[in-house]
Each structure stands twice: as structure tokens, then as C-alpha cells.
Amino acid sequence: xxxxxxxxxxxxxxxxxxxxxxxxxxxxxxxxxxxxxxxxxxxxxxxxxxxxxxxxxxxxxxxxxxxxxxxxxxxxxxxxxxxxxxxxxxxxxxxxxxxxxxxxxxxxxxxxxxxxxxxxxxxxxxxxxxxxxxxxxxxxxxxxxxxxxxxxxxxxxxxxxxxxxxxxxxxxxxxxx
Amino acid sequence: xxxxxxxxxxxxxxxxxxxxxxxxxxxxxxxxxxxxxxxxxxxxxxxxxxxxxxxxxxxxxxxxxxxxxxxxxxxxxxxxxxxxxxxxxxxxxxxxxxxxxxxxxxxxxxxxxxxxxxxxxxxxxxxxxxxxxxxxxxxxxxxxxxxxxxxxxxxxxxxxxxxxxxxxxxxxxxxxxxxxxxxxxxxxxxxxxxxxxxxxxxxxxxxxxxxxxxxxxxxxxxxxxxxxxxxxxxxxxxxxxxxxxxxxxxxxxxxxxxxxxxxxxxxxxxxxxxxxxxxxxxxxxxxxxxxxxxxxxxxxxxxxxxxxxxxxxxxxxxxxxx
Amino acid sequence: xxxxxxxxxxxxxxxxxxxxxxxxxxxxxxxxxxxxxxxxxxxxxxxxxxxxxxxxxxxxxxxxxxxxxxxxxxxxxxxxxxxxxxxxxxxxxxxxxxxxxxxxxxxxxxxxxxxxxxxxxxxxxxxxxxxxxxxxxxxxxxxxxxxxxxxxxxxxxxxxxxxxxxxxxxxxxxxxxxxxxxxxxxxxxxxxxxxxxxxxxxxxxxxxxxxxxxxxxxxxxxxxxxxxxxxxxxxxxxxxxxxxxxxxxxxxxxxxxxxxxxxxxxxxxxxxxxxxxxxxxxxxxxxxxxxxxxxxxxxxxxxxxxxxxxxxxxxxxxxxxxxxxxxxxxxxxxxxxxxxxxxxxxxxxxxxxxxxxxxxxxxxxxxxxxxxxxxxxxxxxxxxxxxxxxxxxxxxxxxxxxxxxxxxxxxxxxxxxxxxxxxxxxxxxxxxxxxxxxxxxxxxxxxxxx
Numbered sequence: 007x008x009x010x011x012x013x014x015x016x017x018x019x020x021x022x023x024x025x026x027x028x029x030x031x032x033x034x035x036x037x038x039x040x041x042x043x044x045x046x047x048x049x050x051x052x053x054x055x056x057x058x059x060x061x062x063x064x065x066x067x068x069x070x071x072x073x074x075x076x077x078x079x080x081x082x083x084x085x086x087x088x089x090x091x092x093x094x095x096x097x098x099x100x101x102x103x104x105x106x107x108x109x110x111x112x113x114x115x116x117x118x119x120x121x122x123x124x125x126x127x128x129x130x131x132x133x134x135x136x137x138x139x140x141x142x143x144x145x146x147x148x149x150x151x152x153x154x155x156x157x158x159x160x161x162x163x164x165x166x167x168x169x170x171x172x173x174x175x176x177x178x179x180x181x182x183x
Numbered sequence: 184x185x186x187x188x189x190x191x192x193x194x195x196x197x198x199x200x201x202x203x204x205x206x207x208x209x210x211x212x213x214x215x216x217x218x219x220x221x222x223x224x225x226x227x228x229x230x231x232x233x234x235x236x237x238x239x240x241x242x243x244x245x246x247x248x249x250x251x252x253x254x255x256x257x258x259x260x261x262x263x264x265x266x267x268x269x270x271x272x273x274x275x276x277x278x279x280x281x282x283x284x285x286x287x288x289x290x291x292x293x294x295x296x297x298x299x300x301x302x303x304x305x306x307x308x309x310x311x312x313x314x315x316x317x318x319x320x321x322x323x324x325x326x327x328x329x330x331x332x333x334x335x336x337x338x339x340x341x342x343x344x345x346x347x348x349x350x351x352x353x354x355x356x357x358x359x360x361x362x363x364x365x366x367x368x369x370x371x372x373x374x375x376x377x378x379x380x381x382x383x384x385x386x387x388x389x390x391x392x393x394x395x396x397x398x399x400x401x402x403x404x405x406x407x408x409x410x411x412x413x414x415x416x417x418x419x420x421x422x423x424x425x426x427x428x429x430x431x432x433x434x435x436x437x438x439x440x441x442x443x444x445x446x447x448x449x450x451x452x453x454x455x456x457x458x459x460x461x462x463x464x465x466x467x468x469x470x471x472x473x474x475x476x477x478x479x480x481x482x483x484x485x486x487x488x489x490x491x492x493x494x495x496x497x498x499x500x501x502x503x504x505x
Numbered sequence: 506x507x508x509x510x511x512x513x514x515x516x517x518x519x520x521x522x523x524x525x526x527x528x529x530x531x532x533x534x535x536x537x538x539x540x541x542x543x544x545x546x547x548x549x550x551x552x553x554x555x556x557x558x559x560x561x562x563x564x565x566x567x568x569x570x571x572x573x574x575x576x577x578x579x580x581x582x583x584x585x586x587x588x589x590x591x592x593x594x595x596x597x598x599x600x601x602x603x604x605x606x607x608x609x610x611x612x613x614x615x616x617x618x619x620x621x622x623x624x625x626x627x628x629x630x631x632x633x634x635x636x637x638x639x640x641x642x643x644x645x646x647x648x649x650x651x652x653x654x655x656x657x658x659x660x661x662x663x664x665x666x667x668x669x670x671x672x673x674x675x676x677x678x679x680x681x682x683x684x685x686x687x688x689x690x691x692x693x694x695x696x697x698x699x700x701x702x703x704x705x706x707x708x709x710x711x712x713x714x715x716x717x718x719x720x721x722x723x724x725x726x727x728x729x730x731x732x733x734x735x736x737x738x739x740x741x742x743x744x745x746x747x748x749x750x751x752x753x754x755x756x757x758x759x760x761x762x763x764x765x766x767x768x769x770x771x772x773x774x775x776x777x778x779x780x781x782x783x784x785x786x787x788x789x790x791x792x793x794x795x796x797x798x799x800x801x802x803x804x805x806x807x808x809x810x811x812x813x814x815x816x817x818x819x820x821x822x823x824x825x826x827x828x829x830x831x832x833x834x835x836x837x838x839x840x841x842x843x844x845x846x847x848x849x850x851x852x853x854x855x856x857x858x859x860x861x862x863x864x865x866x867x868x869x870x871x872x873x874x875x876x877x878x879x880x881x882x883x884x885x886x887x888x889x890x891x892x893x894x895x896x897x898x899x900x901x902x903x904x905x906x907x908x909x910x911x912x913x914x915x916x917x918x919x920x921x922x923x924x925x926x927x928x929x930x931x932x933x934x935x936x937x938x939x940x941x942x943x944x945x946x947x948x949x950x951x952x953x954x955x
Contacts, residue, residue: 070365071380075369099592100592102847136854153634238904
């Protein structure tokens, strides 16, 4: 990877959303919007490339390294390309008790990939993640912004079919437009 | 002299001193000097915000202050805890401290390659000194150690992340001495690493100071790497006319040749006057320097072993405690 | 029937919308406060209520508020900690999802009490769908004059917004939260200075948990004294408990502090007993970081007192025989669960979540995970158990922030109470992964602790 000034463009709707978020903070404190803007960019581009991060650094008047530091710290950001739909299965505590492993094994078999891998068609990436705050509704997985709880093998199959047919259904709000 | 600011009286391992309010325990200890001074791997006086991270300087506060004599329940990082009047501190005299520090040394060494014989920092490595003084002779860690590829960050600096103990000093250095920081801490937990993320060369004219602040062999001077073991060199105080920095440096000689140039470090390994890249990397000719005389090297064992200077005791205002 | 202060109206259809919330008495506390009370009156009521921080630490809220520095001309901030990430805890999500205006109402009251004019809700990034619910509710509150300039003509201005994290448990620690809110890595800060003096953007700041802030609404409505009537001793009011694990009715419950643990686990109103008619083996009563209790210390303390859902009773016996109320993440384990496996699982969590700033936590959490993994898979030794004990001891109390303790305590408690199960994993390597050890015997425990 090398640094680049390559022209990537944020569509106007995304720029407007970024500006709205920046306005939530006092003048000079625009860096506070960084985490939200990274979410917005990731929802739009699928992942955070160097070009996207450099663009955001310019937008917020901060150094690119400050963006890389943050993007690599938080587990939700992907600085490498992923599938369109990330199936993130919670494996902590109560989810483990209720069979998170069973669900992961099932998805692995069904998609023919291991945890951390992406399907050849580029649609699914499977991840094992830590507690998502759905302990009472275990086992569960997150896909984009959606929580899918009380999972069974059958439910997972249905989900996979649904997402395969419509991979963008996992984001809400303006990002889909 | 009644206008004088009231000083705080603190006692560390039985030795009492009066210091300015706002002084940290570590700096109070340094004012006393000697072996009551806690070791510090991440704190660096001239770098604002540094400290608190390595936990090697933990001490026991056995008496909070004259007003509130209760002991502090947890061990405190002496580099970032300020003294109170009447505070009593146990460093080496506390069993808890000795145990905790042994634990910290073990944690720091866990993922550190124990290949000191072939490390360029050997002889002036603070981790080596720390482990010698506070560590165990045997490792209990039986798993694979963290490893990274060596990378060049710029023409003059080699980054060997495998050796890094994540003290963050180089990050503070870049933040405070340069206008545009290009390296930082990436990822988190034990996967955290110092890096530039993208291929990038650090070319700010003060960036060479990251080498001097690095307590281990993670950041080294490519113009010197493996030219000589440090204890075969003779450090000499030298100065030059420089329009970018003070020009006050140490030149490390092999025979009549300058093998490397560093800033001047005090007995705690700290640079007070940083030097520019030009002085550090490009002035390797004795004609470019006014050589003042042999550098007094204190504390750091291996280098001082080759030395003929006697350490002069530091003047401190020790108070006699009955 | 238990008195409910937060979730009383949660089942009313449409309560997540402004109109329904308002029709059911919503925002009456703001009317009362802005028209009849001074900021100090509110602080006083909160002090009287005995409310303690509901995020885990249990520090008295009124006292925390009174520490806030108020230098002339410097803005101060209230931050709501909605980073809820402690395994076993999902109560804040429930509250925000079901009845978002309650949190907003609490934010208005608390911001008024603290003199904060710009407040933020910091929510974990995975709860993006909850963030959208809150943003919608905040827009409704603005549209109806509860936020913005000169609220109800009182002269009090408040801007409120939600901002997300992005996957980092550590950001639930208040100084890491502040760093994150400033757009930085979530590295906790060294204290002092405390947030009350130098917090967000170096300004005086209070950080409170979602449930704590929501509790200010009934406190203002009914008065602090009324709130303090509920509960026992220094555990006043109601508490949201997230119940999960091998129970019949997992979910979020609002209990009156002082309810017996026995009733909480076995009554139909709450957990409804252990699933599939199994026996209870262990319980983590306050989120993954608090000490696990073996079956014979759950409903009774070591002194044979009834164990109650209070800060004090759950802690009775200290770490030797007690635990903590923590965040109220109540996880129940039946006789088929493996404690070594669970401890390994938790240690993986803490390893994953360590920010990596200070060495004991950065290195120690990963080491514990590796040793526990080895033990769980039948490749461990008896020395490994002692090694684990040592590692956790070298982490505890020696780190910058409480994550070190949170990682150490579950390991310590598991070894303290379930040592024989750890040893069984060593002596029965072939069975270690196949079957579970079952219940530990009380007698062995007594011997160990004698």
C-alpha cells in the first residue's frame, strides 16, 4: 500500500451526512466526528481503504496516521476488503453456553469458508466476535446493522438465503439509498 | 525568605527530601538519587504526556500525607503520581513492589526476543538493565512470541517492532518535535504495533530523536547498525554550530572515526536537548565537531565498563531523619 | 408485585414514540424541574435518593455530581455511557430500544442539574440500530421544544446528540470513553486529573450510565426520599438486571434492590428457574468481570444469610465467598457447564478487549487466555493452575484502568472456587473436552478455605 491522493469521491448524500455529524461538535472539535464518519464511509464503500481514510483525514483536517490509528483500534472497522455481508457471530459467555460454536460450524459448512474468510462470490464474510449485548437472546449474530437472535440452524439457513438475494439489506437508513 | 513557596516533605525508602509541590514521586526520588530511584521504561521528562504505561515504576504509598496518613490501597505509578506533604513511599523496601515489578518485567520480556547477543541495542538497552536488576532468570512463557518484519522507516531509521515494548515515547516525540506525525500506534492489545500503516518514510528533520528515546532496540540508527558493539566505542561530548538545533551532541568514536552521533542523555537515559537529523546522520567527520572531552556515562553498566570517568556524587539536599 | 420506576410503561404500545410517551406522563419531570426547581435542588434530590451508579462501580451519583468543577466561563459536559459491553449485560440496550424518551428526559434533567448545555450519548457502535432509534427520539424532543434554546422559557439551553463507538469494550471506562468521543483510540487516561476537573476537551465532565440517568426521572417526579424508601440500606431504588444463561426466562427485569437471589432465580416473575429441570452449578451475578459463585454460595452467603440482590449482600464475604452486583449482568450456569471453558472464554474476551497501553494487561490477558486454552483442551499441568493464579495476581491492581482487574477477577474466582475442576482437566486429559466435571463439592471448598 502506498499513500495516494487518488481521487475518490464521496457522493453528495454521504457528504451531507458527514457534515451533519461534524456540526454536532463545537468548532475546532471536528475530530470527534471521526468514528461516525468512518462508519458512514464503511457502510458506503464496504471497507476502509487508504484512499478513503486519507480523504476523511483531509475532511477533518487531521493527519492520515490519526485516522489509521483509530481505524485499526476499533474492531468494527475493516481496513481490508470484506464480503458485502459480514456475518458476525457472538461467541462470548452466554452465547457460548447457548451454542455459538454450533452456529459457527453450521455457517462454515453451509458457506464453505472458515471464520475470517470470505466466500468466492464476495458476498459473505464470517467473523467470530465478542459480546454484542444480546446475552438473553443467545445465540445471535450481527449482519450490518441487524441483530439476528435466538438462532437455530434453520434460521441461519433462511438468513443466508435472504442476504444472498439482497446483500444490501443489512444496512438501514440513508446508506441504502 | 518567608515568601518562599512551601515545599513538601517526602520520604522514600527512609530517605527524606523537600520538593516543590507538583513534583512526581519519581522525580522526588531522582532528586535523592541512588538506588531508591524506581526504574522507568516509558516516562520521559522532556516528553509531555509520557509515562504511566509500562508500570515498572510502581511504588507503595505507605502514608498518603500528613493530613491524610492513610496508605494508598493500590501500588501507584511513581512517574505520574504527585507527592503530598508528609507522604511516605516504599520502593525497594516494599515486598509488594518487588513482586509487582518482577511481574511487570516478566510481562515486558514475554514477547520480547531474548536475542540480546545479536541486538544492536545491547549494552545500552534499558530493558536489559531492568531485567538484570528486577527480573527472574527463567521464563515461564512457553508460547510463540510476537514477531514482525524489520522495516525501514525512512533513509536513516530501522524499525524492528518485534523488540518494541510499546512505551509510546517515539509517538510523543513525533507529536512534540515535528509538525506532522506520520507514525503511530496501530491495532490494539498485544497486537498493537508502532507503524506508519502505509509505506512511508519519516523525513522530518527532528525525527531522528525517536532513536534516542527508544528504550530498547526497536528504533535504531541505520548509519550505525552493526558497525560496532557500543562498548567498543568511546563516547565524547562534542558540539557544532548548527542553525537547526543546539549542536550539543555525543559522538561515539572508533579510533579516530565517528561511528555515530546521538543527543546527550542524562543518567536516566533522557535527552534534554534534542538534536537535528543533520547533526545525527550527516556529520560523521571529526572536522565538523568541536570535541570537548570524554562523556561521563553513569548508571548504564556496559558502556560505563569501558570508561575511565569516575561518577561524581550528585549534590542533593538530603535531610537527616532521626 | 415489584414496584417499577423505569420499565413501568415499557409494554405500552408505541411508547418509543414521543406522543405516546408524553400521553403517559413523559417529560413531566422536566416541566417540574425547569419550572419549580433549581439545579441544586435536583442534585439534592439525587443525593437524598441514594442512587448509585448503575454501570458497575456503584458510586453514589449525587456525590459524583458534586465533584464537578465549575470554573467560570468554561463549558461543562454530561456524557451518557451507553457503551454497554460487559458480557452478560444488555439492560441499557433494552431501555433505549423500548423507551428512548426516558433516557432523553433523564439527560435533560441531569444536564440542567449540572449546568451542561451540550451533552452526548456515547453508544457502542454495534448498537447502531439503537442509535437510530435515539436520533429519531431526539429529533422529536427538539421538535416539541424539550431540547434546544430556552427550554420551556426557563432560559436553559441544551443540545443533545448521540455518537457511536466502533467495537471496543474499553470505551465503557469513562476516560477511554472521553478519548473515543474526541475521535481518538480508546486508551484510558491516567488519573488524576479526573473527568470532573478535566474531561471531554479538557473541560469538566460527568459520565453516567444510561440506567443511572434514566433513574433521575422518577427521582425528580417523586422526590429522592420516595426513591430511597425502596431497597435496603445503601442499596436504594430499583435496578435493571439482565438475566441470561441456563434459565427459563432470560431477559431484562426491573427489580427492587433487596429482592432475594432465590426469588430472582426461581420465581416465574423473573428467571423462572433452571432450564430443563437441571441443577444450578454457578452464577456470575454482575457481569463477566465479577467473581463467579459456586452453587452453595448463590442463594445463601457463607454466613448462611439469605443472599439478596443488593450491592452489600452480593459482596458479603468479600472475594473469598462473595461477589458483586456490578452492572447487573446475571449469568446462570447449570450442572452441564464447564467452568474452565467459561473462564477461558471470558479470558479470550479480555484479551481481545485490552487496549494494549499498559504492560500487565496487554501481555497478561493474552497469556492467561493461552494457558486456559491449554488447560481446557487437556494439555495443561498442575503448575499451569498456579501459574494462572500468579499471572492474575500480577495484573490485578497494577494497571492504568480497571480492565486489568476485570480480567483478573474471573480467573481468580474460578480457581478459588473450582480448583478441583481445573485439576480434573489435568488428570483426565482425554475427557477434558468431551464431558463436564459436574458440580463441585462443598466439602472440598471448605477444606481449601479453612
